[in-house]
Amino acid sequence: MITTYDTPTEEMTAVTDGWYNRLAASLNLSVQHFQLLQPPGVPASDQALWDCFNVVPPATLKYNRWFYQQPTFFSQYAAVVNRLSFPESAFVKDIGADTYVQWQAYLKSISPPPPANTLPTVWFQWAVVNAPSVANIGRSDLATQLLISGAQAVLEPYEGPDAMPADFSPSCSELQNILSASTGTSFSFDSTNDDPDVSNSWVPGDDPNYFGIWTGSSALFHISRKFALSKITVSIQFDHFATVSVTPGQWYNSALLHQAWASQSTPPWIDSSDWQTYFGASGSLTHAVGSLLAADGITLTLTSDADFTPSEQTLIKGLVAAGDWPVYCPITSPAISNTITTGPGSMTIQFKSAPGNPVVLGFNVFDIRSYVGAG
Numbered sequence: 001m002i003t004t005y006d007t008p009t010e011e012m013t014a015v016t017d018g019w020y021n022r023l024a025a026s027l028n029l030s031v032q033h034f035q036l037l038q039p040p041g042v043p044a045s046d047q048a049l050w051d052c053f054n055v056v057p058p059a060t061l062k063y064n065r066w067f068y069q070q071p072t073f074f075s076q077y078a079a080v081v082n083r084l085s086f087p088e089s090a091f092v093k094d095i096g097a098d099t100y101v102q103w104q105a106y107l108k109s110i111s112p113p114p115p116a117n118t119l120p121t122v123w124f125q126w127a128v129v130n131a132p133s134v135a136n137i138g139r140s141d142l143a144t145q146l147l148i149s150g151a152q153a154v155l156e157p158y159e160g161p162d163a164m165p166a167d168f169s170p171s172c173s174e175l176q177n178i179l180s181a182s183t184g185t186s187f188s189f190d191s192t193n194d195d196p197d198v199s200n201s202w203v204p205g206d207d208p209n210y211f212g213i214w215t216g217s218s219a220l221f222h223i224s225r226k227f228a229l230s231k232i233t234v235s236i237q238f239d240h241f242a243t244v245s246v247t248p249g250q251w252y253n254s255a256l257l258h259q260a261w262a263s264q265s266t267p268p269w270i271d272s273s274d275w276q277t278y279f280g281a282s283g284s285l286t287h288a289v290g291s292l293l294a295a296d297g298i299t300l301t302l303t304s305d306a307d308f309t310p311s312e313q314t315l316i317k318g319l320v321a322a323g324d325w326p327v328y329c330p331i332t333s334p335a336i337s338n339t340i341t342t343g344p345g346s347m348t349i350q351f352k353s354a355p356g357n358p359v360v361l362g363f364n365v366f367d368i369r370s371y372v373g374a375g
Contacts, residue, residue: 011228012219012325016209018194019234019326020061020201023361026187027241029293031201033364038064039215039328041360042336042353046171049360053246053289054166057365061203067210074158074166076278076285077252080260081155083274086145086267094141095127095134102130103138117146144259144268151253158251167249175244175358179296182242189326191232202365213316215323215330223312227325230306234326239297239355243364246289258372279368288371291364297355300327304347313342324349329359 016036024034041052056076058068092100106126107113114122120142127135158164170178198204211217212224219225259268264275278285302324308316317340323329324338331338335357341348353359 011225012212013207013209014196015191015194015228015232016062016326017196017198018191019189020198021195022187022189026185027243027293029243029362030364031198033202033290033366034293035060035363035365036062037360037362038062038066038211039323039330040362042329042332042357043172043360044333046167047165049170049172049175050166050168052360053292053363054168055289056285057287057289057363059203059287060207061198061201062207062209063363064210066216071284072166073248073285073288074251077248077257078155078159080274080278080285081148081151081253081256083270083278084148084152084256084260084268085270086141086148090267091138091141091145095131095138099127099131099134099138103127106130117150120146147253147256147259148268151256154253155251164251166251169247169249170244172358175294176296176356178242178244179240179294179358182240184237184239184297185241186235186237188236189232189234191230211325211328213325214319215328217319217322223308223315226306226308226312227304230304233303235301237297237299238295241293241295243291243293245291246363254372258374261368261372261374286368287365288368289363290366290371292360293362293364294358294360296353296358298327298351298353298359300349300351302326302347302349302351305345306347307345308342308347313347316340316347317342324351327351327359327361329353333357 020034020036021031023029023036024031035057037052041049043049043052054072054074055070056073057063058070060068095103103123103126110122120139123142124135124139127138131138158166198207209219212219212221213227217224260275261279263269264272266272269275277283320338320340321331323331324340329336329338329351335354337352339350
């Protein structure tokens with residue numbers, strides 16, 4: 001009989017935190033930003049790759065995509081854009097009604113009318129002479145109007161029933177090219193001398209590892225705890241690996257998102273509570289993916305001296321296609337393989353990904369303040 005549940009769960013979290021630290025140190029990744037992806041992405045198309053990182057990542061070192069139900073970055077960005085407005089009445093209030101009348105008269109005297117994107121400059125040149133005390137604020141108001149209307153116009157084709165897909169860089173081919181030009185590496189992990197201390201990371205508090213020994217299993221399982229308490233070694237080889245910047249497509253306006261984050265007032269927000277809805281401590285757009293970690297041609301060999309019972313060995317081997325710790329990569333294509341051999345007091349797992357098939361292992365995550373360039 002297999003004992004399914006046991007407590008506590010700290011063992012799986014501790015060994016995974018040790019793996020996190022070892023991976024970060026071996027690949028020169030900053031623990032102030034790095035996040036493991038569980039399961040990893042094995043994209044076979046541009047859309048699959050973009051779906052992998054088109055997400056508002058949760059505040060965790062171990063992003064379990066089965067546990068955390070996160071909104072897409074695109075959906076939250078679009079929601080912010082559509083909650084911004086700078087009405088003409090706000091411009092009138094800032095420059096004064098009399099000045100506004102004079103400004104409108106001046107605009108009507110210009111033939112042909114100036115293009116909309118030149119209005120902030122046209123205004124400033126006129127206001128320096130005719131209304132110097134409000135020249136700067138008027139230019140700022142018109143620039144904000146232009147920024148919002150421009151961003152909303154660019155976003156429009158990506159919304160609605162016939163919407164274009166929200167694209168990003170890199171594409172699959174771009175990622176493959178970057179990886180093929182990148183170097184490889186090899187390193188090892190040993191649970192008997194690993195360092196599970198993540199107190200200096202970007203998520204220093206309670207941050208459990210929810211998966212157990214195989215993808216979809218629980219850290220509460222007794223079999224997972226037995227595994228985590230054993231001596232675990234991992235040797236890993238990447239033919240190629242790279243950290244690759246993630247850039248939203250033409251639908252994205254970085255200046256507008258910065259403006260939205262930097263101002264909590266109305267305008268530019270339609271409602272004064274909107275800033276908190278998106279950027280507050282419990283808001284829906286508090287973090288963003290700045291770059292991804294991908295590897296190609298992975299060979300990983302894991303050993304454990306856990307004394308699994310025959311029934312436990314059968315269970316582990318029967319779920320080989322689910323993928324196992326520490327990568328948790330299900331066997332969803334011929335490019336991925338996972339094999340398990342067991343014996344008394346021993347288990348060996350070998351995970352491989354075929355060359356030419358990038359595996360997205362994690363992200364570098366930035367809080368929204370840093371992402372918009374505000375600090």
